[in-house]
Amino acid sequence: MDSQGEVTSLLTAWGRGDQNALNQLMPLVYNELHRMARRAWSGLDQGNTLQPTALIHEVYLKLAGSENASYQNRCHFLAVASTAMRQILVNHARSRHTVKRGSGKIALSLDDVQPAVHQEAAEVVALHEALERLQAIDARKSRVVEMRYFGGLSIEETAQALGVSVITVNRDWRLARSWLIREMKGEGA
Amino acid sequence: MTPQPDWQEIERLFNATVDLPNHERQALLDSASAPVRAEVESLLKTDDQAFFAVPPVHLTADLLERQPGALNSGQFVGNYRVESLVTRGGMGEVYLARDPSGIPIALKILRRHLIVSEQAIDRFETEARATSALHHPNIVAVRDSGESPAGLFIAMEWVEGPTLRLLMDAGAPDTAQAIDLCGQAARALAAAHAAEILHRDIKPENIILRNDGVLKILDFGLARLSGPVRLEVEATGASGTISGTLSGTLLYMPPEILRGETATTASDVFSLGALFYELWAGRHPFAGETPLDVFEAIECRLVAAPSTLRAGIPPEIDTLILQMLDRDPAWRPAACEACDVLSRSSGKS
Numbered sequence: 004m005d006s007q008g009e010v011t012s013l014l015t016a017w018g019r020g021d022q023n024a025l026n027q028l029m030p031l032v033y034n035e036l037h038r039m040a041r042r043a044w045s046g047l048d049q050g051n052t053l054q055p056t057a058l059i060h061e062v063y064l065k066l067a068g069s070e071n072a073s074y075q076n077r078c079h080f081l082a083v084a085s086t087a088m089r090q091i092l093v094n095h096a097r098s099r100h101t102v103k104r105g106s107g108k109i110a111l112s113l114d115d116v117q118p119a120v121h122q123e124a125a126e127v128v129a130l131h132e133a134l135e136r137l138q139a140i141d142a143r144k145s146r147v148v149e150m151r152y153f154g155g156l157s158i159e160e161t162a163q164a165l166g167v168s169v170i171t172v173n174r175d176w177r178l179a180r181s182w183l184i185r186e187m188k189g190e191g192a
Numbered sequence: 193m194t195p196q197p198d199w200q201e202i203e204r205l206f207n208a209t210v211d212l213p214n215h216e217r218q219a220l221l222d223s224a225s226a227p228v229r230a231e232v233e234s235l236l237k238t239d240d241q242a243f244f245a246v247p248p249v250h251l252t253a254d255l256l257e258r259q260p261g262a263l264n265s266g267q268f269v270g271n272y273r274v275e276s277l278v279t280r281g282g283m284g285e286v287y288l289a290r291d292p293s294g295i296p297i298a299l300k301i302l303r304r305h306l307i308v309s310e311q312a313i314d315r316f317e318t319e320a321r322a323t324s325a326l327h328h329p330n331i332v333a334v335r336d337s338g339e340s341p342a343g344l345f346i347a348m349e350w351v352e353g354p355t356l357r358l359l360m361d362a363g364a365p366d367t368a369q370a371i372d373l374c375g376q377a378a379r380a381l382a383a384a385h386a387a388e389i390l391h392r393d394i395k396p397e398n399i400i401l402r403n404d405g406v407l408k409i410l411d412f413g414l415a416r417l418s419g420p421v422r423l424e425v426e427a428t429g430a431s432g433t434i435s436g437t438l439s440g441t442l443l444y445m446p447p448e449i450l451r452g453e454t455a456t457t458a459s460d461v462f463s464l465g466a467l468f469y470e471l472w473a474g475r476h477p478f479a480g481e482t483p484l485d486v487f488e489a490i491e492c493r494l495v496a497a498p499s500t501l502r503a504g505i506p507p508e509i510d511t512l513i514l515q516m517l518d519r520d521p522a523w524r525p526a527a528c529e530a531c532d533v534l535s536r537s538s539g540k541s
Contacts, residue, residue, distance in 0.1 A: 040256035044303065044342075055253035092252040123251055126244060140199055155249030177239065178206050184238040 007068040014067070014076040017083075025083065032087045035062045056155035059084040081164040082146070085154025089131070092153065096127035126187070133186040137179060144179040147172055197227035205232045210239055254303070263287060263301070269340045272299055272347055284343060288350065296350035297335060303343045313344070320346045322389050322412040330380035332400075332410045351410075353403045356396035356467070364474050367504060368538075374468050374509075375534040376407035381464055382527035384409075385457045392455055394463035395444045396470065442483055443476060447490050447519050458521035461530070465516025472505050473498035477517060491519075506537050 016024035043053040138145035272289040289299040320337035446462035478489035
């Protein structure tokens with residue numbers, strides 16, 4: 004079976020509730036995310052203008068192929084890939100966050116020599132943890148945040164992937180954001 | 193622990209009130225039970241607050257792309273062949289690269305997928321424009337700038353040596369070396385001012401002493417002919433702190449900039465004066481524990497003469513530094529006047 008066929012059947016199996024299919028799918032998604040990102044932004048691919056928010060769509064087209072792309076599978080894929088994007092970032096941020104930044108010395112410089120991902124490590128970890136608490140209260144809202152924030156999906160794409168209306172996603176998004184910001188502030192203070 | 197108020201009720205009340213003006217919210221809030229009301233009120237407070245400076249999806253994209261390394265050695269950016277990574281910034285990197293004839297250059301790259309604000313592009317282009325308009329041995333030379341698939345780039349003269357920050361951390365230079373360093377820095381600033389360009393971010397991290405003893409001022413990213421400093425205050429989520437990123441560095445900021453007034457050549461002179469002070473006295477004139485302490489020190493603290501902190505400082509330099517740190521920009525000497533004092537001093541020593 005070619006890799007496109009493999010991904011398609013794994014997605015279909017996962018859609019039927021086969022958890023094992025997800026385990027086989029994840030490494031393929033990880034690999035392709037890495038490969039695509041390096042190709043897009045390391046300057047090897049002349050004239051590429053891929054936006055980070057379009058990354059998982061490109062990965063889907065690559066993995067599933069346009070012919071095999073069923074609507075259902077695509078929705079499942081966007082969910083899997085958003086989770087993968089979250090894991091990648093959180094794992095890295097956690098390893099960074101252990102090295103505590105700032106020791107009371109004042110250096111309010113605009114151009115810190117740290118990459119953005121290191122500067123935001125504490126926030127990423129805090130968001131991830133707050134999101135886990137939100138999941139216990141309202142699973143759909145935590146999915147919305149995961150897809151929007153970590154996956155980079157638009158409101159419309161998120162609505163499609165979750166099979167709910169745009170109005171619902173808008174509402175979920177707004178309440179979830181307020182809730183998360185409050186949680187994260189409460190923690191940091 | 194008190195029982196959690198009903199989430200669905202909270203959601204209903206939040207959705208019903210969030211788009212209403214304050215006075216119309218009250219009646220609806222009043223009709224809810226106390227715990228639900230308290231919860232919704234606290235959620236309404238955080239509605240619309242800013243979250244991340246860079247959205248997580250951009251961070252992940254960056255991370256995915258960086259492993260194992262951003263640009264590979266041997267890769268070309270414009271005409272320049274990348275050799276190795278020197279440092280990484282929030283939105284890009286600096287590489288050691290070679291031009292077609294093998295001359296080393298510093299290649300600064302602004303990565304397109306990390307650019308989330310137009311300001312970053314402005315800053316980058318300003319640096320390229322301002323620096324390429326300046327030709328002075330003590331100002332790092334821009335050879336070329338442009339755009340490549342890897343991002344926007346600036347190709348600069350390669351300078352190898354410690355920053356003044358590193359140098360000062362390693363210990364105070366002797367009098368002759370200190371006079372020489374101050375003289376070179378003052379001449380660079382005088383040249384920029386003569387071309388009507390302000391640096392606006394003079395600090396020891398932005399000055400390199402090349403291994404052959406030639407000092408170079410870098411990073412004209414905030415340079416501008418004139419105009420007010422933009423105050424960019426952004427709340428960053430988790431810590432709840434305001435990471436008040438004034439464009440530039442607080443410790444070297446003159447009082448008029450803190451008050452929101454327009455930067456002038458005298459503002460650069462003040463920043464350079466603070467740097468001279470640190471170099472000669474071994475300690476920063478406005479050091480403080482918190483940003484507020486630093487604010488207050490710059491606004492009000494009586495600056496002790498450097499000579500009270502360290503012996504052997506020539507009196508004319510002691511006076512010059514205090515004049516450069518005058519709270520009133522009108523009383524500060526021009527950069528070229530500082531040059532004169534320093535060159536006379538250098539003749540004596």
